[in-house]
Amino acid sequence: MTTALEIKNMSFKYNTSYIFNKFNLKVKKNDFLYLIGLNNSGKTTLINIINGYPCDGDVYINGLELNNKNKDKIFNFTNIIDKDKVNKCKLTNIIDKIKELSGDKYDYYLKDYKLLEVCNNNYNQLHLLDKIKVFLFISLLENYQFLIIDEIIDMLDSSDKYIVYKLIKKYQRVFKKTILIISKNADGIIYAKRILILSQGRICFDGSINDVDKKDNLFNDLSIRLPFIVDLSIKLKLYDLIKEIYVDEKRMIKDIWKK
Amino acid sequence: MEKIILNGIFVDKFTNFRKVLVDMNINDMEIIKFDNNKFVTPSLKIFFQTNCVKNISDKKINQSLAMVGLNEKKINDDPFMFSDSDKYKLLIAMSLINNRSNYILVYPNLYLDDYNVNLILKILKKISREYRKNICIITNNIDLLYRECDNLIIYNKNKIIYNDKRNYLYNFKETLLNNNYPLPKILEFISLVEKKQNIKLEPTFDIKELMKDIYRNV
Numbered sequence: 001m002t003t004a005l006e007i008k009n010m011s012f013k014y015n016t017s018y019i020f021n022k023f024n025l026k027v028k029k030n031d032f033l034y035l036i037g038l039n040n041s042g043k044t045t046l047i048n049i050i051n052g053y054p055c056d057g058d059v060y061i062n063g064l065e066l067n068n069k070n071k072d073k074i075f076n077f078t079n080i081i082d083k084d085k086v087n088k089c090k091l092t093n094i095i096d097k098i099k100e101l102s103g104d105k106y107d108y109y110l111k112d113y114k115l116l117e118v119c120n121n122n123y124n125q126l127h128l129l130d131k132i133k134v135f136l137f138i139s140l141l142e143n144y145q146f147l148i149i150d151e152i153i154d155m156l157d158s159s160d161k162y163i164v165y166k167l168i169k170k171y172q173r174v175f176k177k178t179i180l181i182i183s184k185n186a187d188g189i190i191y192a193k194r195i196l197i198l199s200q201g202r203i204c205f206d207g208s209i210n211d212v213d214k215k216d217n218l219f220n221d222l223s224i225r226l227p228f229i230v231d232l233s234i235k236l237k238l239y240d241l242i243k244e245i246y247v248d249e250k251r252m253i254k255d256i257w258k259k
Numbered sequence: 260m261e262k263i264i265l266n267g268i269f270v271d272k273f274t275n276f277r278k279v280l281v282d283m284n285i286n287d288m289e290i291i292k293f294d295n296n297k298f299v300t301p302s303l304k305i306f307f308q309t310n311c312v313k314n315i316s317d318k319k320i321n322q323s324l325a326m327v328g329l330n331e332k333k334i335n336d337d338p339f340m341f342s343d344s345d346k347y348k349l350l351i352a353m354s355l356i357n358n359r360s361n362y363i364l365v366y367p368n369l370y371l372d373d374y375n376v377n378l379i380l381k382i383l384k385k386i387s388r389e390y391r392k393n394i395c396i397i398t399n400n401i402d403l404l405y406r407e408c409d410n411l412i413i414y415n416k417n418k419i420i421y422n423d424k425r426n427y428l429y430n431f432k433e434t435l436l437n438n439n440y441p442l443p444k445i446l447e448f449i450s451l452v453e454k455k456q457n458i459k460l461e462p463t464f465d466i467k468e469l470m471k472d473i474y475r476n477v
Contacts, residue, residue, distance in 0.1 A: 039344035039372045155369060157399035159441040184344075184372040223374035228402070228444035228466070235470045241477060249451055256477060257456050 002063035004029045004146045004178040005050065010057030012045055019045050020201045022057070029145070032172050033180045034192035036224060042201045043182055047150055051080060062146065079144040086135045086152055091123040094134055101141040113137050113167060129160050136164065140171040146178040154183050165191040186224050190247040197222065210245055213237065288361035289354040291347075293370055298338040298346055306338050310353045323352040328378060343370045351379055355386070363395040368403055380407055405443035406464050415440050429462035445469060 005027040012020045019042045027033060037043025049055050052071055059066040061074045091097060098119065099106045110116045115137065118130045126134065132152050139147055153164055169191045172179045181188060189195045190209055197205035199222060205215055212219065212226065213234045219226055226234070229252065233245045236256070246252035300306045307320050317334055324332055327348040332341075338349060347370035354362060362383060367376055383394050396404060404411055405425055413421035413435070420438050421431055428435075429446050436442070442450065449460045449469070460472045 039375055040342055044342065157441060158401065158444065159439075185368075186373075223372075223377060225373045228448065231466055232448070232470065235466065236473065239470065239474050241474065249448055250455065253448075253452055253455050256473065257458070 002029070003027060003060070004031070004062060005180070006058075006060040007049075008058040008060075010049065010055050010059065012042075012049065012055045014045075018201065020049075020055070023201060023203075025196075025203065027146075027178060027180060029178050030172075030176050031178055032169065032191070032193045033196060034189050034194070035180060035182045035196045035198055036186055036189070036205075037182055037184060037198040038222060038224070039184065040200075041198045043150075043184075043198055046198070047080060047082070047148070047182065050078075050148065077144065078146040078148065079139050079142070080148045080150060081135060081139055081152060082150040083152055083155075086128075086131050089123055089131070089135055091134070091138075094121065094123055095119045097138060098141070101138065109137070109141070112170075114163065129156055132156065133164065136168065140168070140175065140177065144177070146180070148180045148182065150182045151184065153181065153188060154185065158187075161187060186219070186226055186230075188227075190227055190230060197224070209247065213245055287359050288363055289357050289359040290363045290365065291350045291354050291367075292365040293343070293347055293350070295339075295346075297350070298341070300338060302335045303332060303338055303349075304334045306349070307353060307356070312357050315356055319356060320352075323356050324349075326355060326382060327352045328375070344372065344375055347371055348375065348379070351382075355382075359392070361393045361395065363397065365397045366399075367396065368398055368400050376403070401441055402443045402445075405445070413440060425464065426462075 003026050005025065007023060007025040010020055010023045011018060035043070037046070045053075049059060050061070050066075052066060062077045064070040064074055066074060094115075095106075098110065098115075102109045110119055113133055115130070115133060118126055118134070123131065123134060132155070136149070149168075153161055156164060165188050168179060168181075171177065181192065186195075189212070193208065195205065195207060195209065195212070196203050197218070204222075205211075205218055207215070209230065212230060216234055225231075229246055229249055233242060233252065236242045237244075241256055242252065246255075297310070298306065300309060303324075304317070304320065307315055320334060324330060329345060329348055329352060332345070332349075338346065341349065347367065351364075364379075364383075367379060371379065383392075386392050387394050396408060398404065401413075405428065408425060410423065411421060411425050411428060412419055415438050420434055420440060421428065423431075428443070429449065432442055432446065432450055441447070443464075445464065445466065446462060449462055452458050452460055452473075458476050460469065460476065463469050463472070
């Protein structure tokens with residue numbers, strides 16, 4: 001099975017200092033990854049490189065080497081969604097676009113995405129939150145197999161983040177997409193299958209939500225604030241009140257007070 | 260009021276916040292708001308000369324850069340080439356030199372990671388304590404505000420739905436919920452425990468205190 005993304009021995013230098021030095025990363029197809037990139041960790045450079053910026057080493061997307069010859073094929077497969085794309089999108093008719101992509105299920109999708117109220121508006125007139133929702137929604141329905149979502153979810157408040165992450169997770173499963181979310185914080189790690197931390201040009205954590213408490217010190221050292229429910233789980237585990245990391249508050253409450 | 264904290268939804272609504280600030284007679288303020296055009300300048304030195312209210316020595320610039328953790332930057336560096344987080348920190352360094360009574364930080368969490376948000380808040384809180392300055396954070400991150408700030412003004416859909424000390428926020432949870440506004444995660448959990456188990460945990464902003472309270476109530 002080919003990988004969605006493979007970066008082999010990639011090096012990149014800015015002036016005289018290395019931002020990446022023999023960096024490696026493999027992303028399996030249909031995976032849901034969350035990459036925490038701290039300030040000045042190299043995340044913008046990494047995105048530029050995935051976008052085709054020249055570097056030393058090899059980058060493969062969907063099994064194809066990233067070069068000028070393959071660029072068109074690769075970007076029919078991959079969509080990098082960032083603040084600029086969301087803000088500068090030229091979409092004029094949201095409802096027609098959604099009908100075109102989702103056929104007779106469009107009504108269900110609009111309700112599911114809480115977009116019924118805004119779907120008749122012009123994209124440019126929408127609030128940022130709705131722009132993000134519309135853009136993500138259309139990208140998930142389009143033929144792209146690999147979506148890289150660069151920092152835009154950070155702009156939402158906690159309840160809107162929850163809606164967006166839930167929907168991404170659902171549609172990732174339904175449409176079998178590969179998702180890579182890039183963020184400067186750990187807010188959405190509970191939704192991802194695989195969590196990575198990029199710090200000073202290298203991956204210093206690669207695991208699932210259940211591995212987080214084994215590396216609790218690493219998160220503390222890097223001052224990464226864990227989502228409330230994960231942080232509380234780790235603390236209550238120390239008191240022996242629970243045995244695992246929870247991602248659902250209701251289940252945690254039930255288990256704490258069941259005795 | 261020692262500190263004034265606003266919590267809004269979108270940066271687009273900033274003009275409305277400005278009106279709120281004017282209504283509250285907040286003047287002598289430095290608004291720290293990210294704008295990439297501000298950094299189109301050939302060097303750090305010219306950036307500071309353009310944006311600071313008074314003439315400023317190289318020594319003062321270096322001191323201010325060091326305070327926000329930008330020690331490695333040089334006076335002749337091109338600020339446009341900095342990362343967004345360093346640009347935001349540069350705005351704070353410049354604001355510190357201007358020495359205002361009120362600092363208004365617009366969406367720091369969009370540009371800074373947790374480490375740098377903590378670093379900047381630590382510096383500003385120290386200045387606030389020692390020199391009696393007011394700090395106002397405008398953001399849609401209610402958890403950050405509830406954890407860090409003394410007072411909260413929650414502004415939603417063009418109206419203020421809460422304006423009081425953070426300690427009383429839990430008593431107004433219905434108001435927030437009725438306005439479709441999220442509670443801070445820690446209060447949401449306390450509220451859920453009360454609803455599901457009929458156990459009243461003490462509202463707190465400190466997760467360690469919550470943990471102890473859960474232990475006492477199990």
